[in-house]
Amino acid sequence: xxxxxxxxxxGPSGAGKGTICKRLLEKNPQIMASISATTRxxxxxxxxxxxxxxxxxxxxxxxxxxxxLLEYAEVYGNYYGTPKKYVIENLEKGNxxxxxxxxxxxxxxxxxxAEGIFVFILPPSLQELKSRIINRGTETEEDINxxxxxxxxxxxxxxxxxxxVINDDVERARADIEAIIRAENCKVLRVHEEIxxxx
Amino acid sequence: xxxxxxxxxxGPSGAGKGTICKRLLEKNPQIMASISATTRxxxxxxxxxxxxxxxxxxxxxxxxxxxxLLEYAEVYGNYYGTPKKYVIENLEKGNxxxxxxxxxxxxxxxxxxAEGIFVFILPPSLQELKSRIINRGTETEEDINxxxxxxxxxxxxxxxxxxxVINDDVERARADIEAIIRAENCKVLRVHEEIxxxx
Numbered sequence: 001x002x003x004x005x006x007x008x009x010x011g012p013s014g015a016g017k018g019t020i021c022k023r024l025l026e027k028n029p030q031i032m033a034s035i036s037a038t039t040r041x042x043x044x045x046x047x048x049x050x051x052x053x054x055x056x057x058x059x060x061x062x063x064x065x066x067x068x069l070l071e072y073a074e075v076y077g078n079y080y081g082t083p084k085k086y087v088i089e090n091l092e093k094g095n096x097x098x099x100x101x102x103x104x105x106x107x108x109x110x111x112x113x114a115e116g117i118f119v120f121i122l123p124p125s126l127q128e129l130k131s132r133i134i135n136r137g138t139e140t141e142e143d144i145n146x147x148x149x150x151x152x153x154x155x156x157x158x159x160x161x162x163x164x165v166i167n168d169d170v171e172r173a174r175a176d177i178e179a180i181i182r183a184e185n186c187k188v189l190r191v192h193e194e195i196x197x198x199x
Numbered sequence: 200x201x202x203x204x205x206x207x208x209x210g211p212s213g214a215g216k217g218t219i220c221k222r223l224l225e226k227n228p229q230i231m232a233s234i235s236a237t238t239r240x241x242x243x244x245x246x247x248x249x250x251x252x253x254x255x256x257x258x259x260x261x262x263x264x265x266x267x268l269l270e271y272a273e274v275y276g277n278y279y280g281t282p283k284k285y286v287i288e289n290l291e292k293g294n295x296x297x298x299x300x301x302x303x304x305x306x307x308x309x310x311x312x313a314e315g316i317f318v319f320i321l322p323p324s325l326q327e328l329k330s331r332i333i334n335r336g337t338e339t340e341e342d343i344n345x346x347x348x349x350x351x352x353x354x355x356x357x358x359x360x361x362x363x364v365i366n367d368d369v370e371r372a373r374a375d376i377e378a379i380i381r382a383e384n385c386k387v388l389r390v391h392e393e394i395x396x397x398x
Binding site for chain 2: 119120122125126152155158159161162163164165175176178179180182183184186187188191192195198199
């Protein structure tokens, strides 16, 4: 049994990463979701080790200094990051790990863990992207314009990824990612050692 | 709409390439099977342009000299080869083309058409490979030993391929190849031009 795959699902805000990952995990309970660490306080209903690892500022700084994070970012004074340990332990056990993250985070991960599978989620069009951000109803007009404005530049980053999935239909996009995982498990470079043992 | 994919299905004799390709084509009528050219005479029931392109020795030699074949081989005095034209025309139309071929032929194709997807079909074990060759009942004992003897060396060629599919179950193997085709259609390098036009 080989190691698991790290599947990094990324793309611009409004592309639908979250919905796709939710469906993927529902349909494939053997896939583990990566859990982020954060210095922000837990919100009502959030559980330690389920939604996040809640840690204090000092500990987070230590994790940065000791290279224990695959990526991290500061957002409004709070830190968010992906602990290496949880991901690596699951991969070693043979579990596939799913990691949903923005483009900046994905590119940080690529530098530290190039053997990951980097999937870029695209909206069907830029118009559709804008309506999705507006329809969330959670962002101010300024936020909407900022996010939409950066989307075009973000889409240029697609060339740094392995795969592109266009999210015009969530179930089709989910099935695309399932096919990508299945195909990656057939890659000669991933199974060559096992074949040498078997034949 | 991008170009189609050339899917080369290869592997040792007895691995089950033929059965898998048959099922793949039955379930995916949009995939075109490549048609070989041969200098041997048509057998009863074989149709020109369906089973083979039947051509004479001189024409075959001309095709070799004019680089009109993706690969060719001489078997018991007859020539067999894969005409480029049929494959390329279908790919240009956006059709995926399936090509079932032995390992020597696949490696010839890789030299001329490296952008193909090279899939190596493995039997579950060498023992199983031997029983399959025996159970065909079409080969002499000498043939069986020759084929079995070369299988081990052939399996070492797997490293030159992109994907490995273990044929312990035909339907599972077929679904693996379908996933490989679906994933390849999501590869950034294949769809990048289209994305640039769309966004």
